[in-house]
Every structure is written in C-alpha cells, then in structure tokens.
Amino acid sequence: xxxxxxxxxxxxxxxxxxxxxxxxxxxxxxxxxxxxxxxxxxxxxxxxxxxxxxxxxxxxxxxxxxxxxxxxxxxxxxxxxxxxxxxxxxxxxxxxxxxxxxxxxxxxxxxxxxxxxxxxxxxxxxxxxxxxxxxxxxxxxxxxxxxxxxxxxxxxxxxxxxxxxxxxxxxxxxxxxxxxxxxxxxxxxxxxxxxxxxxxxxxxxxxxxxxxxxxxxxxxxxxxxxxxxxxxxxxxxxxxxxxxxxxxxxxxxxxxxxxxxxxxxxxxxxxxxxxxxxxxxxxxxxxxxxxxxxxxxxxxxxxxxxxxxxxxxxxxxxxxxxxxxxxxxxxxxxxxxxxxxxxxxxxxxxxxxxxxxxxxxxxxxxxxxxxxxxxxxxxxxxxxxxxxxxxxxxxxxxxxxxxxxxxxxxxxxxxxxxxxxxxxxxxxxxxxxxxxxxxxxxxxxxxxxxxxxxxxxxxxxxxxxxxxxxxxxxxxxxxxxxxxxxxxxxxxxxxxxxxxxxxxxxxxxxxxxxxxxxxxxxxxxxxxxxxxxxxxxxxxxxxxxxxxxxxxxxxxxxxxxxxxxxxxxxxxxxxxxxxxxxxxxxxxxxxxxxxxxxxxxxxxxxxxxxxxxxxxxxxxxxxxxxxxxxxxxxxxxxxxxxxxxxxxxxxxxxxxxxxxxxxxxxxxxxxxxxxxxxxxxxxxxxxxxxxxxxxxxxxxxxxxxxxxxxxxxxxxxxxxxxxxxxxxxxxxxxxxxxxxxxxxxxxxxxxxxxxxxxxxxxxxxxxxxxxxxxxxxxxxxxxxxxxxxxxxxxxxxxxxxxxxxxxxxxxxxxxxxxxxxxxxxxxxxxxxxxxxxxxxxxxxxxxxxxxxxxxxx
Amino acid sequence: xxxxxxxxxxxxxxxxxxxxxxxxxxxxxxxxxxxxxxxxxxxxxxxxxxxxxxxxxxxxxxxxxxxxxxxxxxxxxxxxxxxxxxxxxxxxxxxxx
Numbered sequence: 001x002x003x004x005x006x007x008x009x010x011x012x013x014x015x016x017x018x019x020x021x022x023x024x025x026x027x028x029x030x031x032x033x034x035x036x037x038x039x040x041x042x043x044x045x046x047x048x049x050x051x052x053x054x055x056x057x058x059x060x061x062x063x064x065x066x067x068x069x070x071x072x073x074x075x076x077x078x079x080x081x082x083x084x085x086x087x088x089x090x091x092x093x094x095x096x097x098x099x100x101x102x103x104x105x106x107x108x109x110x111x112x113x114x115x116x117x118x119x120x121x122x123x124x125x126x127x128x129x130x131x132x133x134x135x136x137x138x139x140x141x142x143x144x145x146x147x148x149x150x151x152x153x154x155x156x157x158x159x160x161x162x163x164x165x166x167x168x169x170x171x172x173x174x175x176x177x178x179x180x181x182x183x184x185x186x187x188x189x190x191x192x193x194x195x196x197x198x199x200x201x202x203x204x205x206x207x208x209x210x211x212x213x214x215x216x217x218x219x220x221x222x223x224x225x226x227x228x229x230x231x232x233x234x235x236x237x238x239x240x241x242x243x244x245x246x247x248x249x250x251x252x253x254x255x256x257x258x259x260x261x262x263x264x265x266x267x268x269x270x271x272x273x274x275x276x277x278x279x280x281x282x283x284x285x286x287x288x289x290x291x292x293x294x295x296x297x298x299x300x301x302x303x304x305x306x307x308x309x310x311x312x313x314x315x316x317x318x319x320x321x322x323x324x325x326x327x328x329x330x331x332x333x334x335x336x337x338x339x340x341x342x343x344x345x346x347x348x349x350x351x352x353x354x355x356x357x358x359x360x361x362x363x364x365x366x367x368x369x370x371x372x373x374x375x376x377x378x379x380x381x382x383x384x385x386x387x388x389x390x391x392x393x394x395x396x397x398x399x400x401x402x403x404x405x406x407x408x409x410x411x412x413x414x415x416x417x418x419x420x421x422x423x424x425x426x427x428x429x430x431x432x433x434x435x436x437x438x439x440x441x442x443x444x445x446x447x448x449x450x451x452x453x454x455x456x457x458x459x460x461x462x463x464x465x466x467x468x469x470x471x472x473x474x475x476x477x478x479x480x481x482x483x484x485x486x487x488x489x490x491x492x493x494x495x496x497x498x499x500x501x502x503x504x505x506x507x508x509x510x511x512x513x514x515x516x517x518x519x520x521x522x523x524x525x526x527x528x529x530x531x532x533x534x535x536x537x538x539x540x541x542x543x544x545x546x547x548x549x550x551x552x553x554x555x556x557x558x559x560x561x562x563x564x565x566x567x568x569x570x571x572x573x574x575x576x577x578x579x580x581x582x583x584x585x586x587x588x589x590x591x592x593x594x595x596x597x598x599x600x601x602x603x604x605x606x607x608x609x610x611x612x613x614x615x616x617x618x619x620x621x622x623x624x625x626x627x628x629x630x631x632x633x634x635x636x637x638x639x640x641x642x643x644x645x646x647x648x649x650x651x652x653x654x655x656x657x658x659x660x661x662x663x664x665x666x667x668x669x670x671x672x673x674x675x676x677x678x679x680x681x682x683x684x685x686x687x688x689x690x691x692x693x694x695x696x697x698x699x700x701x702x703x704x705x706x707x708x709x710x711x712x713x714x715x716x717x718x719x720x721x722x723x724x725x726x727x728x729x730x731x732x733x734x735x736x737x738x739x740x741x742x743x744x745x746x747x748x749x750x751x752x753x754x755x756x757x758x759x760x761x762x763x764x765x766x767x768x769x770x771x772x773x774x775x776x777x778x779x780x781x782x783x784x785x786x787x788x789x790x791x792x793x794x795x796x797x798x799x800x801x802x803x804x805x806x807x808x809x810x811x812x813x814x815x816x817x818x819x820x821x822x823x824x825x826x827x828x829x830x831x832x833x834x835x836x837x838x839x840x841x842x843x844x845x846x847x848x849x850x851x852x853x854x855x856x857x
Numbered sequence: 858x859x860x861x862x863x864x865x866x867x868x869x870x871x872x873x874x875x876x877x878x879x880x881x882x883x884x885x886x887x888x889x890x891x892x893x894x895x896x897x898x899x900x901x902x903x904x905x906x907x908x909x910x911x912x913x914x915x916x917x918x919x920x921x922x923x924x925x926x927x928x929x930x931x932x933x934x935x936x937x938x939x940x941x942x943x944x945x946x947x948x949x950x951x952x953x954x
Binding site for chain 2: 005006009010013023024026027028030031033034035047048049050051054055057058
C-alpha cells in the first residue's frame with residue numbers, strides 16, 4: 001500500500017509542479033529572511049548553501065527527472081523526423097504495412113486458434129469419435145449402441161452426451177426455410193456447463209418416444225419469435241409441428257454449428273447400430289486427454305470382442321473440442337502468420353537500413369553531442385526513441401488499416417473459417433500490435449543506435465558536411481547483412497508463394513471428366529425423387545434448356561453413398577474384409593447428357609430403362625479398372641443388396657471435382673426407375689443461353705411443381721467449382737500478396753541503399769573516371785557489389801525455404817515442397833527485381849561528370 | 858531521524874524552526890548546510906512520513922508547516938530502535954571493561 005500512496009503523491013506532483021516550485025522558493029526565502037534577520041544576509045546565504053542546486057535536488061527527489069529527459073528525447077525525435085518528412089513517411093509506411101498486415105493476421109489467428117472456446121473450462125471438453133482402421137478414418141460418427149456402452153463403462157468423463165442435427169420448417173413470406181437445430185441427449189447441456197437464461201433444459205422423461213414434443217430455443221430464435229418471457233411453458237408451432245418451449249438459452253450459445261433450437265434426443269430402437277451420432281464429453285477434473293484416450297481404447301477393444309460383427313476394426317478416438325472446431329484451418333493460419341512475420345521482419349530490416357544510412361549522415365551531429373558531454377547511453381537512447389517513435393506511428397497507422405481489414409474479412413468471410421464471429425480487433429490483439437511496434441522499433445533501432453553511439457570522434461568531426469565516405473556500400477557489414485537477410489526472407493516468401501501457386505494451378509487443371517460450362521444446378525430434398533421425372537419434363541420444356549437430369553450427387557462431388565463390400569459382382573471375388581469401397585449413384589436417363597459426361601464403352605441409360613425393363617447399371621472407369629481388369633465389363637452382372645442382378649450396359653468416363661488426384665472413387669450408377677433413391681436429389685440443367693439467365697425460371701418451375709418444398713440456391717456448376725477451391729485460392733493469393741509486398745519493400749530498400757552509396761561516392765567515381773575508368777567499368781563495379789549481396793541473400797533464402805516449405809506439405813496438391821520450378825522462379829524473380837533496384841542508381845553513377853564531381857569538393 | 862524527532866517533539870513546524878531546533882538542542886555540534894534540510898523534507902513528503910500545509914508563522918508571514926504523519930511516527934520508532942541498537946553496540950565496545 002505504501003508504494004501506491006507514493007505513486008499517487010508523485011503523480012500529483014507531476015501535475016502541480018509549478019505550484020511546487022513556487023512553494024519551495026517561498027519556503028527557502030522565508031528561511032533566508034529569518035536567518036538574515038538574525039545573523040545578516042551574507043552569513044545566512046553562506047550557511048544555507050546553493051539555493052539553485054538545492055532546489056534542483058528537491059525536485060529530483062520527486063523522481064521525474066528520468067522521465068523528463070526522456071520527454072526531451074521524444075521532443076527532439078519528433079523535431080528530427082519532421083525535418084525529414086520524406087524519410088519519416090517511407091519508414092512509417094513500411095512499418096505500417098508490416099505491423100498492419102501482421103496485426104490483421106494475428107487477430108484472425110487469435111480469434112480462431114488462441115482464444116478459448118466460450119464455455120467453462122473449455123480444455124476439458126472433448127469430442128469422441130469412432131476410429132475405423134480399415135477406412136483410415138479416425139473421426140467417424142458413432143452408433144447409439146456404442147455410445148451407450150462407452151457411457152456406461154467409462155470413468156474419465158463427468159458427462160458424455162450425443163447430439164445430431166435436426167430442423168424445423170418455418171413458413172415466412174413466399175419461401176419456407178429450414179431452421180436448423182440439434183437433437184441432444186441428457187448430458188449435453190451439463191457437459192457444456194451452460195445454464196438456460198429462462199426455464200430449464202431437458203429432463204430424462206422427455207427422452208422417450210412417447211413424451212410430448214418439447215424444445216429449448218436459442219436467444220436469437222426467441223427474439224425472432226417476439227422475445228416474450230412468458231413464452232416458456234407455452235407452445236410454438238413450426239409448420240405442422242407443435243412444441244412446448246421449456247427453456248431459452250443465453251445469448252451467444254448456438255453450439256453445435258449455429259443451432260437455433262434443441263430437441264431431446266430420443267434413441268430410435270430400429271437404428272441402434274447406425275453410425276450417425278456425434279459424442280461430446282467433459283473430462284473429470286484431473287483426467288488428461290491421454291488417460292481418457294487410453295480408457296476409451298480399452299473399452300473399444302472390449303466392444304470388439306463383445307460384438308465382433310458390428311465393431312470389427314472400430315476403435316475410439318478422443319479429440320479436444322478446440323482442435324475439432326479449428327481443424328484444418330490451424331496449419332494454414334500458422335503458415336499465414338509465418339508469412340506475415342517475414343513481411344514484418346523485412347520491413348524492420350528495411351527501416352533499420354534506412355536508419356543506418358541516416359546515422360552515417362548524422363555523424364557530425366552525433367560526434368558533436370558526444371564531444372559536448374552527452375553519454376553513450378543517452379545518445380543510444382535518443383536514437384532508440386526515434387525508432388520506437390517511428391514504429392509506434394507505423395503501428396498506429398497499421399492498426400487502423402488492420403481494423404478495417406479485419407472487419408471486411410469477417411463480414412465477407414471468404415473462406416468460411418470456423419469461429420469467424422469471434423474474430424475482432426480486441427484488447428489482446430491491440431496488445432500484440434503495441435508489443436510488435438515497440439519490439440520492431442527496438443529491433444530495427446538497435447543496430448543504428450549501437451553504431452551511432454560508438455563513435456570515431458576525431459574522424460567524424462573532421463569530415464565536412466556531406467563529405468565522401470569511400471567504399472561505403474561494400475564495407476558496411478551491418479548494412480550488407482541486413483540487406484542479405486531481407487533478400488533471404490523475401491526469397492523464402494516467394495518460393496512459398498510459388499509453391500502455392502503451382503499447387504493451385506495443378507488443383508484446378510485436374511481433368512474433370514464432364515463439361516461444367518452452361519450448367520445450372522440445384523439441390524432438392526430427398527423426397528423430391530418421387531416425382532422427379534415430372535419436374536425434369538417441366539424443366540426440359542423451358543425455352544433454352546438442352547437437357548435436364550438428376551442424380552444422388554453432383555458429378556464434381558464424390559458419390560452420395562459409399563460402402564465397403566456392398567457391391568457384388570456375379571462370379572467375382574468375394575470381399576470378406578469389406579475393403580473394396582464403392583460409390584452408389586442413382587441417376588435419371590438425361591443426367592449424363594446434362595452433365596456432359598463421356599461414355600467409354602456401351603451406352604448410358606435411356607427413358608426405356610424403366611421399372612419394368614431389364615435391370616441395368618453403368619459403372620465408371622475406376623470401377624472397371626479395379627474390378628474388371630483386362631476384361632470387358634459390358635454384359636457382366638452386379639448387384640447392391642438386391643436379390644436381382646443388374647447387367648452392366650456402359651462404362652462412363654471418370655468424373656471428379658478439383659483437387660482429386662488420380663482416379664475418383666469407383667462407382668456404379670443405377671437408373672432411377674429401377675433402384676431406390678438414397679440421398680438428396682441433385683438436379684442439373686444444361687442450357688443453350690447463359691445459364692444464370694434461366695435461374696429464375698428454373699426456380700419458378702420447381703415452386704410450381706411443389707409449393708411446400710424447401711430447396712437450395714439455383715447456381716451454375718462453374719460457380720460451385722470455383723467455390724470448392726476458394727480456400728486454397730485465398731491462401732495462395734494472400735501468401736502471393738505478402739511475397740510481392742516483401743519484394744517491393746526489399747527492392748525499395750536495396751535501391752535506397754545503393755542510391756545513397758552512389759551519391760556519397762560521387763567524388764570517388766569522379767576520380768576513377770578522370771583516371772580513365774569507362775562507364776561500363778563503373779556500372780560493373782556498382783552492380784557487382786549489388787550482385788554479391790543478392791547472391792548471398794538468395795543462397796541463404798533458398799536454404800531457408802528448403803527447410804521451411806516442408807511445413808507447407810499438407811497445403812499442397814500435386815507439387816512437392818521442394819519443387820524445383822517454384823524455387824527457381826522465386827529466386828529468379830527476386831534477383832531480377834534486386835538487379836533492377838541496383839541498376840537505376842548504377843546508371844546514375846555512370847553519368848557522373850568527372851569535372852563536376854571534383855569541383856564539388 | 859533528527860527531523861522526525863524534532864517534529865515529534867515540537868508538533869507542526871516550518872523548515873527554519875526545524876533547523877533552529879536541531880542546532881540549539883545539539884548545542885551547535887551538529888552543523889549542516891541548512892539548505893540540505895529541504896531536499897530531505899521533500900523525500901519525506903514523498904514517503905508520506907510528513908505532511909505539509911501553509912500557515913502563519915510567529916511573525917505573521919506565510920510559512921510551510923510540516924507535521925508528522927502516523928506513518929512518520931512509525932518510521933521514527935523504527936529508526937530510533939535501530940539507532941539505539943547501534944548505540945548500545947558501540948557503547949559496549951568502547952566501555953572500559
């Protein structure tokens with residue numbers, strides 16, 4: 001408490017120092033007067049001591065002297081920078097770029113990766129998955145049967161609960177919409193440790209088929225329904241369903257995946273073995289993830305023995321909820337953070353170089369100040385103050401820019417990042433920005449400060465103003481080192497960008513196997529298959545429509561249903577291990593034409609392949625290659641869980657989306673008249689006119705066909721394809737953007753340094769030329785120095801890239817992290833840019849008029 | 858310590874008074890530059906050992922009176938105790954055995 005009072009008194013003093021001075025002076029005068037009255041003025045003064053010194057002493061007691069000196073430094077720094085607006089502007093802008101970009105990226109990383117999830121003790125929240133060894137998939141949804149056993153046998157979890165999706169229909173205006181929610185079991189809300197704002201959550205009696213339907217609403221949905229507190233206990237109606245509202249959750253709680261309402265999860269006795277549920281749990285205090293993992297694995301092993309048929313090859317996998325939520329975004333964000341860190345370092349190096357140049361120019365001033373008694377530390381502090389001031393100005397500008405960038409990014413959410421709404425430029429991020437600014441200020445200020453304060457007094461003072469320092473560029477080790485480091489970092493960024501660019505090109509130049517141009521697509525619900533031929537007939541009747549077809553999956557997506565061991569081939573090998581995973585597609589006759597797929601052998605379906613016609617199937621090339629190697633599949637017979645066999649009538653060319661290497665999944669197509677429809681209904685409409693001009697008409701036609709159906713957006717397939725690569729494209733563009741930024745900053749830095757060195761060597765160049773050096777010689781000399789630096793920097797950068805690009809591996813497609821083209825292009829582009837940056841001042845050097853240069857002295 | 862003790866004995870007093878008192882009671886043995894009193898007083902103000910306010914002196918001039926605070930009293934006790942400890946030690950050393 002003592003120091004607090006002391007601080008308070010000190011602060012008070014700082015604001016009342018004028019009064020303090022007056023008080024002290026009056027007090028001392030009083031003392032002197034009293035003394036003078038007693039023993040004479042002269043004696044009084046002698047006895048008292050030096051008044052000014054004592055006053056200074058008293059002031060110092062209050063302890064703001066250090067701060068005052070610092071304020072003086074600051075004032076001086078501001079003055080110096082204002083006198084060099086060009087230099088200050090370049091430095092501040094460079095730093096604003098570095099700090100702004102890194103702040104923006106950091107705020108995203110902070111919001112998505114670092115900030116804890118908005119639950120109590122979020123570290124103890126876990127997702128538990130089934131792990132299917134034979135499919136190589138470690139996050140498979142869980143069967144209720146397994147969940148029940150896990151829950152009964154495990155001791156690691158305080159609560160363990162299941163949830164899965166659900167939805168209700170809401171008729172608003174002309175277009176009904178789905179309101180998405182979740183079915184949750186008893187432990188769900190306790191596991192997340194959330195209390196309802198009003199009412200209660202579910203009780204065990206409500207988890208029964210016979211129980212009357214109840215629901216818990218999210219705050220947002222409650223508000224949309226009027227926000228009446230008396231709604232709890234009353235019923236709400238969604239289309240034909242009526243629920244009693246038992247509770248309202250607090251604002252902001254929408255787990256999982258933006259749920260707007262929750263229902264009790266009622267186990268369906270007929271589907272106990274279906275793998276369709278997600279499991280969340282809260283670890284007991286003191287239980288680690290590893291302990292829970294090993295316990296769950298033990299239980300899974302026990303279940304494999306107890307129910308070998310259902311659980312063969314099935315293990316359990318405990319994944320922390322944060323890791324689950326953030327998922328793949330993690331690596332990509334860290335790569336971005338690394339890239340932006342490089343940009344920041346480059347900006348630092350650049351400004352440090354500028355400052356070094358300036359310190360050299362200010363030698364005389366610094367030497368004079370040292371000679372007049374300034375301490376080394378004081379000079380260094382002065383220079384550091386200057387650089388921190390620059391950094392803070394740059395930081396302020398950068399934060400302002402980052403603020404808008406982040407807001408735009410969150411609003412657009414171009415890559416659908418998880419937790420994007422938690423991203424904001426908040427206190428933590430601001431703290432980062434300020435820390436980054438001060439750290440960069442110290443970092444790039446250190447070299448110049450050390451140099452400036454370690455003077456060669458005699459020589460520096462002897463130099464005339466603006467005198468020539470010979471061999472400046474080549475000899476100055478600090479500056480060369482900085483330039484080389486800058487070049488190295490830029491090479492690394494460029495190589496990384498090159499890799500991502502090449503990978504992106506590879507990704508989108510995958511042969512799709514169908515023609516996406518001029519095709520509209522719309523996703524209809526599962527039950528639309530019942531009268532799908534009617535709808536397709538209506539669509540075909542629209543002017544401008546060439547073909548209209550439907551299937552259980554769009555051609556660019558992998559097959560709607562897949563199964564290991566479900567496809568039987570007549571006379572083919574048995575597949576007891578269920579390892580032959582095959583996709584199942586049900587398609588209408590016109591689907592292949594609408595998609596623009598190719599037929600390799602045989603034929604596609606026709607309208608004649610109806611329910612009463614002989615059963616037929618089309619297989620894709622991948623299936624033909626896998627199951628009929630070196631045979632003709634046409635005429636062979638296959639089946640999928642049916643008693644009857646289907647004759648293969650055609651082999652379709654493989655189709656796949658962007659980013660699928662090699663063959664797509666082997667798949668079999670059955671005609672919709674002969675097979676039961678499995679998943680949703682995906683409709684394709686091939687048009688003769690620009691497709692989007694027909695989107696409205698298609699929508700209207702579907703609505704006319706079914707008034708109640710809720711369906712998705714009518715979109716072009718090309719658009720959907722573009723959307724499918726938006727994430728890699730975003731990262732590629734961002735890293736490329738950073739790389740170009742870094743290149744420009746480095747080039748400007750090198751240009752500045754060489755330019756300055758040429759300017760200072762005018763005299764020397766003049767002498768050389770007077771003694772007979774040719775223009776070419778001078779050019780070669782200057783370029784040679786730049787070249788040496790560039791070579792060193794590039795070599796260093798390539799070595800660095802070799803190590804670092806390994807981290808990119810999971811983000812790359814079709815390119816190895818050590819891809820030679822990317823390495824060559826990255827370093828080549830930079831070398832060119834740097835040479836250009838050297839060439840311009842070098843040419844200026846060759847135009848030096850020897851007479852002029854010598855007279856200058 | 859001397860300043861604190863003086864304030865403890867006399868009550869609120871101005872700088873000149875403190876200086877006079879120390880000189881008189883020590884019978885002019887302790888002669889310091891009188892001015893150095895003021896930086897010392899400032900340091901004590903910061904520490905919160907003394908408080909100051911303006912008042913009328915005996916000859917009707919404005920003078921700043923310093924007054925011992927509770928924290929100052931505590932500090933005085935501490936310093937006196939330490940001083941006596943040292944004194945006793947010295948006395949024991951120099952006493953003829």
